[in-house]
Amino acid sequence: MSDPEPPSNQPPATESSPTPGHVFVTVGSTRFDELVQAVLDAPVLGALRARGHSRLVVQCGNSEFDAGAFARAGEDWVRTAENGLEITVWRFKPSLEGEYEHAELVISHAGSGTILDVLRLGKPLIVVPNPSLLDNHQEELATALASLGHLKAATIAGLPEAIVSLADAKLVPFPPFNGSRFRELLDEEMGYLPSDSES
DSSP: OOOOOOOOOOOSSSOOOOOOTTTEEEEETSOOOHHHHHHTHHHHHHHHTTTTTTEEEETTTTTOOGGSEEEETTEEEEEOOSOOOOOEEEEEESSSSOOOOOOEEEEOOOOOHHHHHHHHTTOOEEOOOOOOOOOOHHHHHHHHHHHHSSSSSSSTHHHHHHHHTTTTTTOOOOOSSOHHHHHHHHHHHHHHHHHHOGG
């Protein structure tokens, strides 16, 4: 009889198993009324259903939405859309990692922490920069990572089309985490490092 193998010191797999049809939307700790309202409106709900999604979970933070259109279930608001999509909305939880892991698709504000967490899990990601932020670095970061093929960037108005066209997009897997490379990319995009063209 052989001894049991010791536990592996290898990190867990970076791509988690999604729950079929599950979409997760997050605005982080910010207020992004336009994104929350957009994902709860017919054009986005229709695009999600057309792509075969059946469940939408929205982390709305401090954003405003039409809570009167939902029933309360503890801390959550729930309803079923006319097209059959099951919708749950909640404000905050201690961690979003479980939601990211269950999602087949993540739609997010363009916060760098959220982007990094989702891309490290190998999840398809659509980011919508918040245009109301001053010194909008979200848009610059989203554009840079979209140009590298790691995610799809969209506007509020373009979100339904981004959802529909994501299936045809060939997203480039995010490389294994290298903190210095991510920092360099952020610094380059934010203008903190001189580019090669300046030397």
